Amino acid sequence: YGDVFKYYADGEWKKSSSGQSVAIINPTTRKPQYKVQACTKEEVNKAMERAKFAQKSWARTPLWKRGELLHKAAAILKEHKSPIGECLVKEIAKPAKDAFTEVVRSGDLVSYCAEEGVRILGDGKLLVSDSFPGNDRSKYCLTSKIPLGVVLAIPPYNYPVNLAVSKIAPALIAGNSLVLKPPTQGAVSCLHMVHCFHLAGFPKGLISCITGKGSQIGDFLTTHPDVDCISFTGGDTGIAIAKKAGMIPLQMELGGKDACIILEDADLNLVAENIIKGGFSYSGQRCTAVKVIFAMESIADALVEKVNARVAKLTVGPPEKNCDITPVVSEASANFIEGLIMDAKDKGAKFCQEHKREGNLIWPLLLDHVTPDMRIAREEPFGPVVPVIRIKSIEEGIHHCNSSKYGLQGCVFTKDINKAMLISDAMETGTVQINSAPARGPDHFPFQGFKDSGIGSQGITNSINMMTKTKSTVINLP
């Protein structure tokens, strides 16, 4: 790797004229690992101009050819699993096995998108006028889906590759061009992923990857007049972006406080497995992590015991060693998580494990007897700490779940499918999982947040549709 990674625009790797760089701090060593270019506003303008230009001929490129190029990029991406996975380990401290899985999942997503795209977009519609009162059969309306133009993609640090391609692939198959602004942590993984698209041979200017500080070019990008659609995944910044964006389609996936409601008849071994997977994988740094447990009082002790037995088996340490719990992304994040833990301590939560922290590494922690006044009951830690709130009725669990400002996913554990369906209907979240922890995938499933968790629906099919607009041509017979 070179000293400062170049950014990608107009089919070339470039140095920024700013002469400045942004350092990426390795969360494990807490030392600078890589540097990327700090792009200027002029460079953003240039990339937008090129994207606008390249999109016109891309939209006219046959759909099957667009699909073919995406299949090629997917294959190259999978071939580059190791170097990209290694970057993810260094940049975001993702456990090695999960880092490699992220790249493979991304390749699969790109291929699926190509296949789905040729079918969805190859399917137009013909309407006839005589179904509406007062009309005879003299009008034939042909509708098709056409691209929006330039799509701005802003993925988050926790899945810099996967949540980038989940925006890039639908945008491209639908005939859009793409400007990618990677997160700082994860920028090099993103650049490497873009290199795979470069190798696949996409036209110049169609894809660009602009690195730099969000504080310097973020607003400029998101309010740029050439942007026709924004697909953003991240934190509350998304709300500010949505307020400032013009009259363009937005796809936003922001935070979550995914609740897990556990009924008296639940299989507690299954629940405990899912709390470990849902609450602690990638150290809780997932939008869809289990972030609060509402357990019926009668089974809470038994459940906590089962979860504790599994927490004790989690390995804690560096991502290179494939530990279950690895350092969280930044010192600021670790401090925030610790603040939530201390607040819970002051307000009387029961600590099931000792709270331990070394640098950005926070040991997994289950907090029992949490009450709604504690910050951890409402706020999103994005770390390996899971609160348990004991409930006396199902209604109480639903009430707590729905009083959150978030509404991403939730889950319910019970053997009674009738109750599960009623609870699912009552939960104000984009998805409810019955007898499993929340999760976005499989990646063609719809994925959406209600309330402050976002707008629009993702998942491959929904994203392709969202990145198009309907065009009608009406043939009028004499």
Ligand code: G3P
């Ligand atoms: O933005 C969604 C992401 O944080 C969670 O994705 O696949 O871990 O459920 P996943």
